Amino acid sequence: MQKPRLAGVFYFPMKSITLLIKDESGKTPAALRYAKALVGSGNPPVSVFFFGRGVCQATEAIHEEWRALSRLCGVSLTLCSASAEKFRIPGDTDFAIAGLGELMAKGLEDARVISFG
Numbered sequence: 372m373q374k375p376r377l378a379g380v381f382y383f384p385m386k387s388i389t390l391l392i393k394d395e396s397g398k399t400p401a402a403l404r405y406a407k408a409l410v411g412s413g414n415p416p417v418s419v420f421f422f423g424r425g426v427c428q429a430t431e432a433i434h435e436e437w438r439a440l441s442r443l444c445g446v447s448l449t450l451c452s453a454s455a456e457k458f459r460i461p462g463d464t465d466f467a468i469a470g471l472g473e474l475m476a477k478g479l480e481d482a483r484v485i486s487f488g
Contacts, residue, residue, distance in 0.1 A: 387417040387481040391474065392425035394488030396433040399425070402487040403436055406446070415444040417481060420474045421466075425488060426454040429466045438465045449473055 388409065392402050409415050419437065421428055428434060429450055441448050448466045455461070455468050462468035478484045 387483075388414070389474075389477040389481045389484045390416050390419045391484055391486040392419060392421045392428060392488060393486060394424045395427050396431050399487040403433060403440075405485070405487070406440055410440065410444055415440075416446055418447040418449060418477055420449045420451065420477065421454070422451045422471075422474070423454050423488070424458075426450045426458055426460050429455075429460050429463075434466075441465055 390402060390406060392399055396403070406416055406419065428437065429448075437448055440446055442465075450460060450462055450466050450468050451474070452468050452470045474484075
């Protein structure tokens with residue numbers, strides 16, 4: 372059953388979304404909540420790019436929640452290579468390492484890049 376629609380309101384199906392996380396989890400608590408809300412709405416983010424201090428989330432307690440999200444709906448988790456090197460954070464099977472070119476490509480491919488931090 373389809374939800375009732377409001378007259379005069381245009382509805383568009385959501386397109387692919389990339390999340391850009393630029394700080395530690397304590398300073399960007401809304402990022403994971405937003406990602407989970409997108410999953411709940413049936414339009415999960417396609418990728419999450421961690422930049423700057425955001426790469427630290429791969430080693431914080433919150434990393435298990437990001438991994439679970441990735442396994443649940445196939446979200447790619449990417450650490451900025453320069454930031455990962457600066458903070459000495461290695462990539463692994465869930466957190467890939469890539470350069471800013473990857474973020475640029477996502478910005479061109481996806482409908483939206485939403486930034487936190």
